[in-house]
Amino acid sequence: xxxxxxxxxxxxxAVLDKALGLLVEGGERALTTAGLARAAxxxxxxxxxxxxxRDGLLxxxxxxxxxxxRARIDGGEKxxxxxxxxxxxxxxxxLLQVLGGDVSLALNRLAIGQASREDSRLGALLIERGRHGIxxxxxxxxEAGRQRGLIAYGDRDxxxxxxxxxxxxxxxxxxxxxxxxxRQPENYAALAEEAVEQFFVLFGVRKEETTGRDRV
Amino acid sequence: xxxxxxxxxxxxxAVLDKALGLLVEGGERALTTAGLARAAxxxxxxxxxxxxxRDGLLxxxxxxxxxxxRARIDGGEKxxxxxxxxxxxxxxxxLLQVLGGDVSLALNRLAIGQASREDSRLGALLIERGRHGIxxxxxxxxEAGRQRGLIAYGDRDxxxxxxxxxxxxxxxxxxxxxxxxxRQPENYAALAEEAVEQFFVLFGVRKEETTGRDRV
DNA sequence: CTCGTATCGTACCGTACGGTACGGTTCTGT
DNA sequence: ACAGAACCGTACCGTACGGTACGATACGAG
Numbered sequence: 001x002x003x004x005x006x007x008x009x010x011x012x013x014a015v016l017d018k019a020l021g022l023l024v025e026g027g028e029r030a031l032t033t034a035g036l037a038r039a040a041x042x043x044x045x046x047x048x049x050x051x052x053x054r055d056g057l058l059x060x061x062x063x064x065x066x067x068x069x070r071a072r073i074d075g076g077e078k079x080x081x082x083x084x085x086x087x088x089x090x091x092x093x094x095l096l097q098v099l100g101g102d103v104s105l106a107l108n109r110l111a112i113g114q115a116s117r118e119d120s121r122l123g124a125l126l127i128e129r130g131r132h133g134i135x136x137x138x139x140x141x142x143e144a145g146r147q148r149g150l151i152a153y154g155d156r157d158x159x160x161x162x163x164x165x166x167x168x169x170x171x172x173x174x175x176x177x178x179x180x181x182x183r184q185p186e187n188y189a190a191l192a193e194e195a196v197e198q199f200f201v202l203f204g205v206r207k208e209e210t211t212g213r214d215r216v
Numbered sequence: 217x218x219x220x221x222x223x224x225x226x227x228x229x230a231v232l233d234k235a236l237g238l239l240v241e242g243g244e245r246a247l248t249t250a251g252l253a254r255a256a257x258x259x260x261x262x263x264x265x266x267x268x269x270r271d272g273l274l275x276x277x278x279x280x281x282x283x284x285x286r287a288r289i290d291g292g293e294k295x296x297x298x299x300x301x302x303x304x305x306x307x308x309x310x311l312l313q314v315l316g317g318d319v320s321l322a323l324n325r326l327a328i329g330q331a332s333r334e335d336s337r338l339g340a341l342l343i344e345r346g347r348h349g350i351x352x353x354x355x356x357x358x359e360a361g362r363q364r365g366l367i368a369y370g371d372r373d374x375x376x377x378x379x380x381x382x383x384x385x386x387x388x389x390x391x392x393x394x395x396x397x398x399r400q401p402e403n404y405a406a407l408a409e410e411a412v413e414q415f416f417v418l419f420g421v422r423k424e425e426t427t428g429r430d431r432v
Numbered sequence: 433c434t435c436g437t438a439t440c441g442t443a444c445c446g447t448a449c450g451g452t453a454c455g456g457t458t459c460t461g462t
Numbered sequence: 463a464c465a466g467a468a469c470c471g472t473a474c475c476g477t478a479c480g481g482t483a484c485g486a487t488a489c490g491a492g
Contacts, residue, residue: 027332032479033436043440044481052381054480113329115394116243116322123393154372161385162414167380172389173324177339178331198378198418227469248449259470260451270450 008064012050015040016064019057024106028113033057038051058110059125065103066129074141079148085196087141092167092192099172100183104130108176135160150202159203166195224280228266231256232280234272240322244329249273274326275341281319282345290357295364301412303357307409308383311350315388316399320346324392354379367419375419382411 008016023031033054037044050055098104107130108182109111111122133156138160153159171191176183234256235287237248249270253260267273290303314320323346327338354376361367369375387407390398 028329034479037441041440043442045441045483046439048481049438095465108393109328109331112325112389112392113244115325115392117245120394123395127393127395129388158410161362162382165381165383165385166378167381168386169377170384170388172386173392174343176328176331176389176392177324177343178336179339179343194374202414202417236447249451253471257470259472261453261471262469264451265468 008050008060012060013064015042015047015050015060019061020065020103020106023061023110023162024102027106030109055120055122058114058122062107062111062122062125062129065107066133069098069133070131079144079150081150083142084145084148085152085200088145088163088196088199089192091138091141092163093188095164095167096171096188097149097185098134098190099168100175100185100188105175112176138163149205151200152205153176153203162202163195163199166198167192224266224276227258228276229280231258231263231266232277235277236281236319236322239277239306239326240318243322244326251330271336271338274330274338278323278338278341278345280326280347281323285314285349287347289353295360295366297366298358300361300364300366301416304361304412304415307354307357308411309377309404311380311383312387312404312407313401314350314402315384316391316404321391328392351376365421367416368421369419378418379411379415382414383408 015036018034019031021037022039033044033047034044036057047057051060074203075098078082079087107126109122111126114120114122139156142151142153142156142160146153146156171182182183232250235247235252238252238255249260249263252258252273253263271304291411293299295303302319323342327336330336330338355372356370358367358376358379362369363371367375385411387398
């Protein structure tokens with residue numbers, strides 16, 4: 001599996017960044033080969049030489065963007081309840097931040113728009129390059145919490161997906177649809193707090209009154 | 217607010233159904249005016265006369281589809297815990313069934329693909345015509361349960377969104393992305409059961425202890 | 433200095449789409 | 463029966479896009 005590092009030259013990376021910019025600004029319709037060549041001061045011939053065809057360009061954009069968002073791994077410090085809780089809240093915040101980001105939304109819209117085409121692998125590529133890192137990080141975090149006896153679950157994937165649902169709810173789709181008033185990063189913190197709170201209600205291990213009486 | 221009933225002639229409805237068929241089968245690229253005219257045995261001129269332009273056609277398709285899915289309202293029988301639970305499970309099942317349906321996925325993909333265009337109202341239209349009915353039904357259901365003392369919440373919208381997240385998790389986006397192996401209707405029942413179970417853990421009222429009252 | 437390579441800018445080609453126009457046909461009301 | 467409207471099928475137009483070709487330019491290797 002790929003090492004999350006694109007093997008493109010700096011020039012090519014700059015072009016891919018321009019392409020992402022066009023995509024974010026104007027959607028798929030704005031991302032034409034001629035437009036990209038003009039915006040990036042390169043020739044269409046170079047685009048086709050580097051990326052093969054338009055689909056190759058789109059795939060390269062996803063790979064390039066994924067290579068920039070390095071999934072940081074949480075250090076293995078000693079986990080008490082408070083630290084674990086903080087890590088979960090951080091994860092939830094990061095997740096909302098990522099999903100609500102301009103580039104993420106634009107790439108997801110692109111991949112979803114292409115999903116009907118049978119020969120398009122953009123969706124799988126997006127999940128493989130983008131989601132799996134997040135999943136790994138969350139899985140490790142949950143596993144660490146379970147081993148310390150802070151939470152309990154039968155199926156880690158099920159617990160993770162529940163956690164994901166508690167955090168994201170229907171926000172992702174509504175942001176993808178462009179609904180007004182949904183993208184409000186100032187609310188992410190509160191959403192993350194509440195999701196973690198609910199996650200602990202579902203999967204937390206009662207320590208007989210050891211539950212930190214945090215303010216909510 | 218519209219009455220969830222499209223004011224189109226049967227002929228026009230048949231054309232809109234053909235259009236939905238083309239969209240489901242081949243995505244947005246397959247839905248061309250010429251293609252639709254050929255498939256529906258009508259003239260392009262009629263299409264433009266009836267729907268104005270392509271965007272009008274797309275909007276009409278959404279309205280037409282929404283008019284077919286009538287949000288049935290649950291009868292007001294006496295609610296005991298078992299009945300209430302059954303209604304919640306039914307709602308969860310219906311929700312998964314709807315979101316995973318061919319037409320719903322195709323229309324959502326279409327609206328999401330257009331979401332970048334500033335002048336596109338498809339996303340808002342889809343939410344307005346499709347989601348609001350579901351939201352109303354769920355809201356009424358939750359409110360009935362609360363008034364019977366079966367569940368407790370401070371904010372109904374928050375409780376509903378949590379319920380939604382527990383049911384759908386990340387399934388909707390992954391289905392939209394076309395990930396293989398995600399659309400498995402045979403799993404919906406188990407997912408619905410588990411979501412309702414978790415929902416009761418979070419918001420259910422124990423007959424003995426009346427705790428679990430959360431603010432926020 | 434010179435050759436080769438990579439790249440740029442532009443021009444070009446074929447295609448496909450949105451939208452319009454028009455002659456011929458069917459349907460409807462009187 | 464007849465007039466008018468609605469509609470079909472097709473042809474047509476302008477545009478825009480993906481992809482290719484080509485001459486011009488910059489630059490490193492020998």
